[in-house]
Amino acid sequence: MHTILLKVTALFYFVGALAYLHFIFTLNERSAKLGRMLLLIGAILHGAGFVARYFVAGYTPITSLFESLSFSAFAIVCVFLAFELRYHLRALGAFVAPLAFAFSASAAFLPGEVRALAPALNSYWLPVHVTLLFFGNAVFAVAFGAAIMYLLMERELKRKKLGAIFKRLPSLDVLDDINYRCMTIGFPLLTLGIITGSIWASFAWGSYWSWDPKEVWSLITWLLYAALLHGRMTIGWRGRKAAILAIVGFCAILFTFLGVNLLLPGLHTYTNLSG
Amino acid sequence: MSEIVIVGLNHRTAPVEVRERLAFPADTVGHALRGLRERDGISEGVILSTCNRVEVCVLSEQGYKGVEHVKDFLAGFHGVPIVELSDHLYHHLGDEAVRHLFRVSSSLDSMVLGEPQILGQVKDAYGYACEFKAIGPVLDKFFTKAFSVAKRVRTETRVANSAVSVSYAAVELAKKILGDLTDKVVMLIGAGEMSELAARHLLSAGAKGILVTNRTFERAVRLAEEFDGTAVRFEELATHLKRADIILSSTGSPHFILEREDVEAVIRIRRNRPMFFIDMAVPRDIDPDANEIDNVYVYDIDDLNNVIETNLEERQREAELAEEIVVAEVAGFRRWLDSQQVTPTIVSLRRKFDEVRQAEVAKALSALGTADPKTRKVVESLASSILNKVLHSPISSLKRETDDRSPMEMVTAVREIFDLPDEEAGGAPEAAERPPEQGGNVGGQ
Numbered sequence: 001m002h003t004i005l006l007k008v009t010a011l012f013y014f015v016g017a018l019a020y021l022h023f024i025f026t027l028n029e030r031s032a033k034l035g036r037m038l039l040l041i042g043a044i045l046h047g048a049g050f051v052a053r054y055f056v057a058g059y060t061p062i063t064s065l066f067e068s069l070s071f072s073a074f075a076i077v078c079v080f081l082a083f084e085l086r087y088h089l090r091a092l093g094a095f096v097a098p099l100a101f102a103f104s105a106s107a108a109f110l111p112g113e114v115r116a117l118a119p120a121l122n123s124y125w126l127p128v129h130v131t132l133l134f135f136g137n138a139v140f141a142v143a144f145g146a147a148i149m150y151l152l153m154e155r156e157l158k159r160k161k162l163g164a165i166f167k168r169l170p171s172l173d174v175l176d177d178i179n180y181r182c183m184t185i186g187f188p189l190l191t192l193g194i195i196t197g198s199i200w201a202s203f204a205w206g207s208y209w210s211w212d213p214k215e216v217w218s219l220i221t222w223l224l225y226a227a228l229l230h231g232r233m234t235i236g237w238r239g240r241k242a243a244i245l246a247i248v249g250f251c252a253i254l255f256t257f258l259g260v261n262l263l264l265p266g267l268h269t270y271t272n273l274s275g
Numbered sequence: 276m277s278e279i280v281i282v283g284l285n286h287r288t289a290p291v292e293v294r295e296r297l298a299f300p301a302d303t304v305g306h307a308l309r310g311l312r313e314r315d316g317i318s319e320g321v322i323l324s325t326c327n328r329v330e331v332c333v334l335s336e337q338g339y340k341g342v343e344h345v346k347d348f349l350a351g352f353h354g355v356p357i358v359e360l361s362d363h364l365y366h367h368l369g370d371e372a373v374r375h376l377f378r379v380s381s382s383l384d385s386m387v388l389g390e391p392q393i394l395g396q397v398k399d400a401y402g403y404a405c406e407f408k409a410i411g412p413v414l415d416k417f418f419t420k421a422f423s424v425a426k427r428v429r430t431e432t433r434v435a436n437s438a439v440s441v442s443y444a445a446v447e448l449a450k451k452i453l454g455d456l457t458d459k460v461v462m463l464i465g466a467g468e469m470s471e472l473a474a475r476h477l478l479s480a481g482a483k484g485i486l487v488t489n490r491t492f493e494r495a496v497r498l499a500e501e502f503d504g505t506a507v508r509f510e511e512l513a514t515h516l517k518r519a520d521i522i523l524s525s526t527g528s529p530h531f532i533l534e535r536e537d538v539e540a541v542i543r544i545r546r547n548r549p550m551f552f553i554d555m556a557v558p559r560d561i562d563p564d565a566n567e568i569d570n571v572y573v574y575d576i577d578d579l580n581n582v583i584e585t586n587l588e589e590r591q592r593e594a595e596l597a598e599e600i601v602v603a604e605v606a607g608f609r610r611w612l613d614s615q616q617v618t619p620t621i622v623s624l625r626r627k628f629d630e631v632r633q634a635e636v637a638k639a640l641s642a643l644g645t646a647d648p649k650t651r652k653v654v655e656s657l658a659s660s661i662l663n664k665v666l667h668s669p670i671s672s673l674k675r676e677t678d679d680r681s682p683m684e685m686v687t688a689v690r691e692i693f694d695l696p697d698e699e700a701g702g703a704p705e706a707a708e709r710p711p712e713q714g715g716n717v718g719g720q
């Protein structure tokens with residue numbers, strides 16, 4: 001039941017993403033409202049699915065690749081809805097909702113049965129560690145969407161050929177502000193996620209840091225975002241530079257999250273394609 | 276049969292010398308409306324008079340003859356020989372007239388497509404007609420409908436969305452680059468009509484303050500006073516530039532007053548807070564290469580003109596959508612007009628049967644001779660209930676809207692079958708009792 005619930009949300013995110021795309025092409029307000037409604041319903045079902053699965057499995061169900069991808073989609077939708085509520089950036093939906101759909105759809109193709117928990121994962125640190133990181137990643141995913149919008153908008157303004165993008169996207173100032181907000185929220189989440197992981201590692205593996213591929217790539221990601229945040233605070237890295245770094249940073253996140261698991265086996269390999 | 280008729284002229288059909296002779300200043304409209312209504316067969320009238328057009332809209336009881344009446348009225352009222360007018364005047368009848376007013380109030384017939392003033396002017400014209408009681412149910416419905424069509428066009432198409440003047444384009448761009456303008460500072464370098472106008476627009480769009488500089492400091496001071504801003508010495512331009520988010524420049528300088536390196540230096544001091552340069556000078560004041568610096572946007576006068584050009588093209592495209600809305604609305608209004616013809620039919624149908632009822636009741640009562648009140652009551656109620664039941668189905672099929680058959684056909688059939696008198700076919704008898712839906716002062720500016 002809960003597995004179906006987790007998989008069926010992909011449909012809501014799909015139609016929601018379509019509605020937001022329809023909005024950005026036609027500027028029909030009703031489509032944006034519909035999109036938001038669909039994402040909201042999807043997220044509620046999704047959350048309910050995870051709660052149900054928690055009780056069935058007896059542990060925080062963010063361990064298999066299926067669960068991780070699905071939870072990523074959930075976190076992205078939640079963060080997006082929070083930003084939409086705060087800033088009314090409906091155009092952002094056309095860039096972020098497809099991302100959420102991509103995660104939930106790829107989860108839907110994986111086997112979703114509940115399996116016995118690997119003994120090393122049986123810890124109170126599991127929910128803390130993974131929720132911090134997944135929500136951090138989701139915030140960076142929103143920054144990624146806003147960064148793409150920024151670059152599109154900037155290109156049009158620099159070329160002075162104002163067309164469809166100029167009419168549809170919010171101002172550069174707002175998009176850059178979203179980038180900054182995302183950094184100030186996402187970076188602490190990422191930092192805390194890595195620290196809690198490190199503490200947990202000292203209990204589980206007997207060492208705070210073992211240079212396992214996942215740890216190395218997390219560090220690379222952390223350094224990238226640290227550089228961006230530092231550059232912004234001190235010498236005013238903003239606009240185009242900040243947007244490009246947000247995109248590079250998100251690619252690093254994707255690699256840390258998926259690439260490492262599939263290509264570079266290590267201590268963190270609890271999640272692979274077979275589950 | 277009554278028809279809506281519009282006779283008028285506009286900026287395309289008549290030069291200003293003709294338009295000014297036919298214009299109705301506000302204080303003459305009441306008098307004119309009264310004169311118009313005195314004409315034969317004109318039961319309702321509205322006069323629209325702006326600097327670009329004069330339109331007289333009437334409900335004519337004699338169809339096309341109304342056109343002649345209105346032309347006659349225009350010539351007579353203004354004392355202009357009708358031969359001088361006939362080349363400039365156009366007229367529209369029935370659905371064409373409906374389409375015309377819908378297009379005019381949606382600003383599809385304006386000199387600047389999509390300009391917003393015309394709707395207010397049409398509302399004013401309607402207001403006068405209400406005030407001087409020149410309007411009746413048909414034109415009342417007609418104009419109210421025209422307002423809602425205009426609103427639909429404005430919300431459903433982007434015909435009036437984008438800036439079509441240099442200064443508005445500057446504001447639009449500033450908002451897209453800098454976001455909220457309320458904490459932004461404008462700097463005006465040199466003086467020029469266009470840059471001053473743009474500065475005014477930026478300030479009314481919320482910009483926080485303005486710095487003014489000029490080669491002659493006194494002029495800067497004078498202009499700064501006018502804008503409630505701060506005057507800055509031209510020699511100190513470099514030190515003050517960092518405070519400005521939007522720079523409007525129009526000096527007579529033969530070479531760049533700001534080179535790329537100058538702008539690079541300023542943007543570094545500003546820690547990359549974006550700057551928007553609007554260069555209205557010819558020859559240009561600001562090195563166009565500065566546009567390549569991150570967070571710096573430099574638009575010269577040609578760039579702004581290109582923006583306007585694109586916007587005008589977009590308005591043109593959107594106007595096609597708007598025309599489709601108008602066509603659909605004309606059809607809707609035609610249905611309403613037709614249903615109006617049904618109402619008088621029902622009234623005369625009822626009246627005819629009522630006469631029969633009264634006559635027959637009187638006959639029956641006189642045959643009964645000394646009838647007590649109770650018997651009278653029974654006879655009377657018998658007659659009215661038969662009448663109501665018999666009339667129920669013809670009346671409800673008259674009222675029913677059908678798609679495959681125009682209500683006019685039904686009306687004609689009923690009129691023939693029941694041999695109804697013809698003189699009431701056009702005007703709606705209950706019209707006079709219906710008050711205008713809105714008061715006199717509508718949409719005044």
